[in-house]
Every structure is written in C-alpha cells, then in structure tokens.
Amino acid sequence: MAVSQPVVIPPSSKAAPPVRQNGRWSGYAHLLAARMKEMRREPEVIFWVFVFPLLLAIGLGIAFREKPANTTSIAIVAGPQAQNALDLLHRSAQSSAIHADVVPLQQAEQAFRLGKYDLLVQPDDHGGFQYRYDPARPESVLSRNEVDDALQNAAGRKNPLSTSSVVSNKPGARYIDFLIPGLLGMNIMNAAMWGIGFALVDMRQRKLLKRFVGTPMRRSDFMLALASSRLLLMIIEVAILLGAGILIFHMEVLGSWLTILLISAIGAIAFSGVGLLTACRAQKIETASGLINVVMMPMWILSGVFFSYARFPAVCQPFLKALPLTALNDALRATILQGSSLASQADRILVMVIWGGVSFVLAVRWFRWT
C-alpha cells in the first residue's frame, strides 16, 4: 500500500518567520556592490573615467606623432628668382625634409603668421636670399638653419669637416611615451576626486548619508567601501590606458606591472583623502564641484601632465615636486619608461602619503554626515 505519510513538521519551523543573520562584513560587501552597480549604470562615469582619457591619449598621440622625416614647410616669395631657389632645394640632400611653396609676398606673410610656414625665403636683387623667421618659434629657427644648409650645399659649398647623423626616436623617448603616464596620473586624480568628493556631497545633499547613519551601518565600512570601489576602478583604468599605449602606440613598459599598480593605488588613496577633505562639509554639489576644480586645475598644468614641469623657473621646482600629482606622474613615468623600482622612489611615495594622510585626518575630524 503506497499511502504517503503525512509530513511531520518539526516544531521549530512553526516558530517566528525565518530570521536571517548577517555577518560582520555584510554591510561592507553590500555597500561596495551597490557602489559598483551604480557606477556601471551611470553613462557619464563610464565616459569620464574610461573613454575620455583614451580619446585624449589617441588625439594627442596623433597630433604630436613623430613626422616621418621631420619636414619643415617654407614659403618662397614669388618672383623671378623663386624658381632658382626651388631648383637649389630640389638638388640638395635635404630636399625630402623641406616642403616649399611659391607664394605671393602678402599671402606668404599671412600664412607665416598663422603657423602654416616655418620660414619665408625672399630672393633679393643680387642672386641671394633673405630669410624671415621668428626666433621665438623653435621650429622656425630649425627651419632657417636647415634651409640655409640646403641652399648653400646645393650652391656648391664644401664643408671642412665630414659629419653624419643617425635618427633616434625609439619607443620610450617620444611624446606619446611622456604623455600616457601623465594622463594615467591625471585620470587617477580626477576619478578619485570626483568618485569620492562629489559622490559624498551628492549623498549628503540627498540626505542619504543621514539615512545611512540612522541604521546600524558602521561608518568605517561605508568609507572603506567607497575607497575599495575606487581601487577596483583604478585597476581597470590602468589596464585601459597602458593597454592603449602598448597596442596603438607600441609603447614599451619597462617597469613591473605590480609596481605600476602599487604606485597607482597609493596615488588613488592619496587623492581619495584629498577628495574626502574637499567634501567634508559642503552641503551642495555646486560647492563641491567648485572646490574640486580649484584643487585639481592647477595640477593639470603644474604637475607635468602634458608637458614637463622642468619648463617652469628653477625656484618653482621644489614646490612643483611637492604636489601630489607631480609625485604620482614622476613615479609612474620612472616606473613605466625607465623601469625604476618602488624602493628607489621613496621620496615621491612619501609626498603622496603625506598629502593623503594629512587630508584624511583633517577630513575625519571635520566630516559631517548630515
């Protein structure tokens, strides 16, 4: 007889509704997951954090790419002697490096002012030439020398000394190699300042911080989750930018990836501290954006992102080197381009740690959850 037995319900299952029990790190894990989901669902974040730096790298990399033979563009002022000048240039050894147009005087002058030509060559009445150049423009000076050599040699000048040149633009010494670590540093700063500073003020303005504080949530878990989300994102940023450098621009990474990640992480944490400080009291996101931009903008220019800060006067150098972004950029460049170790950059690490540490301590003291 196949009669099903009635299921015996143990007494415990009739008691109070199932209570689930949360572990120590449940809050942290959920905060981190929520933060990552929110960012993934925010198109602006994806754009500014991942796409924008990539576009910047590609755009600047193409604009400043090494021209094949470093050509110069010059204008030969139209006149009876213009053809003579052209012939001389064509005969010269440098002919492939000089692009010459024959243009009426007025038009040539205007184009020169606009930077289309590096040099004006004006035949004079005695079979010679007059150069017009701008000593403030390096390429104009170079062009004058090059064209002068070309014309003189083609006209039969004999050099007393035999010399030769070899081209040297190996990966590692090009503008794009300089640029990519700088962009990486800038991106780590931008993302940390916005990802921490702006996010916090936004949550404060929405009264979400206050709402969280109204639960048993541990405040340290909240901060830790915010910082962890930053570090996770940073790893992706490093991979994308350096990946683009390697794949598109054939960049060579000499240092170890672990060192690069460690330096990036120290930078990200330092700027998270600075971001926390800028956000510690602001009630409105407008105030926060203003503060964040005031902190970041000087460093875009002063910390050697797009060009070397060595161009600033010598008296400024100690101050520039004390900026956190300068330290981060220098450390990234030394590691990526020269293969320097972490230990050899203790001074730069120290600069970042001090900025991050002092900001963090002040931020915690002044922080308002409401």
Add this chain to the structure above:
Amino acid sequence: MSTAILCQDLRKSYDGKLEAVRGLNLEIQSGECFGLLGPNGAGKTTTIEILEGLLSPSSGKVTVLGRTWQREERELRERLGISLQETRLSEKLTVRETLELFASFYRRPRATGEVLAELQLQEKADAWVGKLSGGQRQRLAVATALVGNPEILFLDEPTTGLDPQSRRQLWDIVRDFQKQGGTILLTTHYMDEAERLCDRLAIMDHGQVITEGTPAELIAKLGGNHVIEFAVSENGSKIPMERWRGLPGVESVWPEDGLISLNVREPHLTIPVLLDAVASQGAKLQHLTTRQASLEDVFVRLTGRHLREN
C-alpha cells in the same frame, strides 16, 4: 505598559540663535501610535531627529527604550526604523537592491521578499528607484525602515505630497505595524491623518507643545463637538460678539473671514435661538453651515491660525 520614548525639557537652537524646540516634554508608550501635529516650521523634524539620535539637543534628556543615545547608540540603531522627511535613495539601484542594502546593516533583518510583499512593492522589485512614483518611493522609504525588524518606527511627514490612495495605503502599513506590537512616532501637518491614525498626539507650534491628548480629548476640550458657521446681512454686522456668546449651548465664538464660528454642544438647541436673535435685530442670515469639530478647529482656537497657512 512600558515607556518607549521619553524626553524632558528638550531644547534645540540652530547656530546659537534660533530656538527651533523650546522645552519639550513627551512620553510615548510602547505599542501606541503617537503623532506630532503642527504647521511647517513648528519644530517637528527637529524634535523627531533628536529622538532618532541624528541631531544632538542643546539641552534636555532623551531616553529611547530605556537607553540613551550617548551610551548605547549601536544597540538602539538595531531596534529602530527611520524614515526621514526627505531622502532621495539612489536612482540607479533597483527596489530590491536598495532593500537588500539596508537589510545588510542589521544583525537580524527581516526577509526582504516578505517586506516587499507587505508594502506591495513586489511588482516593482526589479525596477530602478528612479522609475518609481511618489507613493512607491515613499513605501520603499518605509520598507527600508521596516526591514530591520524594528520595535519603534519613526516617520517624518510620511504622506506629504502623496495622492489620497497612496496616503491610505501608507496608513494601512502603519496600522499593520502597530497591530504586530510596534510603536510609532510620526509627524504630520495633516489633521485628518493625525485624527485617523494616532492614538495620542501633541500639537506643536513655535517649538512647543500647545496641547496633548487623544484626538477625541482634544476636540472635547473645545467644549462642543459641533461648529456652526454663519454670516448675517450688513445691518446685522454691528451685533457684538457677546450677543452670540450668550446664546444657549454656545461654548465659544470666533470671527473668521467674514463668518462667525460658534462652538456648540447641541446644534438643535442653539440654531432656533440663533435664528430668532438674527431676526430680532432686523438682519438676514446669509450663510449657515454646521459640521463636526476637527483638530483644525483645535489648532485655530489655540493659535488663531490655520495649520496649512504659511
């Protein structure tokens, strides 16, 4: 019955000048639904946030479930549920994710599915918070307060700005919570909400409690449960107020917007005499209505102002 919330001589001034709360005493029993009723700026939010431990008072004493905020904050947080007057939850998380997040903060939260069902949010469980209607958002806000399985529920203006149906839905949720043994403290500037939902209430104005009791008690304090409002023609407008005050069954008189309001115990006795009095002055009655007295009348009588005016 034990005391759930107790506060004594609570005071709060912002920036050292403005006194938002001026000497407040409240005693709220376990299992009751207590309301703070008052106009905007009365100090309701300030009061409830002090009791929630989110603001510190300038002076005064607060105990919640027999504990103080200074000494046992974390323990208290496990046992309270809070919905602020205005919180904008993250728009790009789903309803379920939001509730899971809040549940993760508590040692022993309720099952989120059960809370979603209770607040009629299952259909929207996988929708982004940004796509919810006002009523659904407010229910989610209350859900985040209930998911921790609290003993006391704090609700600051839970139905402000909601349509009538959403308001009633929320009232049902509050009643269910109370039926399961919960204690509720809510603030509102809707007198109908206070009247229907609260066992007891305190009417607040300018940072002070001006009167306190059950809705029925407060209305009874007016003297009569009925209000007669009338207007007389031009030649009757010179009749002094004392004349109306002297009519049988009239407890009090106050003029309002060209009308005269009488608080009466028994309209069927007062109205005939009123008509005679008007006629004897050679005046004509231009308007006459009677209605049940409400908490609004209580507030108007005590302050000379309406709850909703600003």
